[in-house]
Amino acid sequence: MSLAAGDNPPAMQRCDLPFLASYPASTLEQVRALIARGELGAYLARRHPQRHDVRNDGALYEHAMALKQRHLRNAPLLAKVRYDNRLQVDQRALGTLTAVSRVQGGQLKAKKEIRVAAVFKDAPADMLQMIVVHELAHLKEREHDKAFYALCEHMLPDYHQVEFDTRLYLTWRVLEAAANVTQVTPPNADKP
Numbered sequence: 001m002s003l004a005a006g007d008n009p010p011a012m013q014r015c016d017l018p019f020l021a022s023y024p025a026s027t028l029e030q031v032r033a034l035i036a037r038g039e040l041g042a043y044l045a046r047r048h049p050q051r052h053d054v055r056n057d058g059a060l061y062e063h064a065m066a067l068k069q070r071h072l073r074n075a076p077l078l079a080k081v082r083y084d085n086r087l088q089v090d091q092r093a094l095g096t097l098t099a100v101s102r103v104q105g106g107q108l109k110a111k112k113e114i115r116v117a118a119v120f121k122d123a124p125a126d127m128l129q130m131i132v133v134h135e136l137a138h139l140k141e142r143e144h145d146k147a148f149y150a151l152c153e154h155m156l157p158d159y160h161q162v163e164f165d166t167r168l169y170l171t172w173r174v175l176e177a178a179a180n181v182t183q184v185t186p187p188n189a190d191k192p
């Protein structure tokens with residue numbers, strides 16, 4: 001159960017905006033226009049100015065538990081919450097909720113564990129919260145259905161907009177990284 005970039009892998013591979021593959025074509029056109037005008041970074045900075053201090057796994061666990069206590073007190077226990085560097089490499093999964101089964105005292109016990117892509121260590125505060133909220137909601141709702149998204153919106157009003165903006169943010173980071181590579185390798189750099 002992961003927050004993936006799209007439910008249609010073949011379409012995603014063709015798409016120039018892989019994080020946004022599940023959005024309508026008209027929306028993607030608007031995003032391309034924003035990128036073409038060079039305004040994506042400014043849009044994100046304006047809408048999501050607040051950073052967060054959740055820098056390590058301990059702080060991330062506290063952050064998730066505080067949300068769970070406030071909104072999902074009766075949901076199953078959460079054994080672990082941590083950042084995962086490998087999720088950063090596989091850009092389709094932004095967060096996961098897994099049940100790790102262990103035999104304890106002769107009984108099989110499933111321990112729930114949330115992993116958040118390490119890229120969210122320096123993302124805006126509400127984007128980190130969106131990922132945590134998404135995975136917490138899976139403690140109660142398995143599918144991405146109406147009940148699931150209602151729970152997400154309950155924990156984070158404006159959930160859908162923040163998820164969309166998070167996908168814009170990930171797109172922007174890839175574009176910025178590509179631009180920086182171009183800058184540090186100027187044309188004819190290897191010629192005397």
Ligand SMILES: [Zn+2]
Pocket residue numbers: 001002003004134138144
């Ligand atoms: Zn999910």
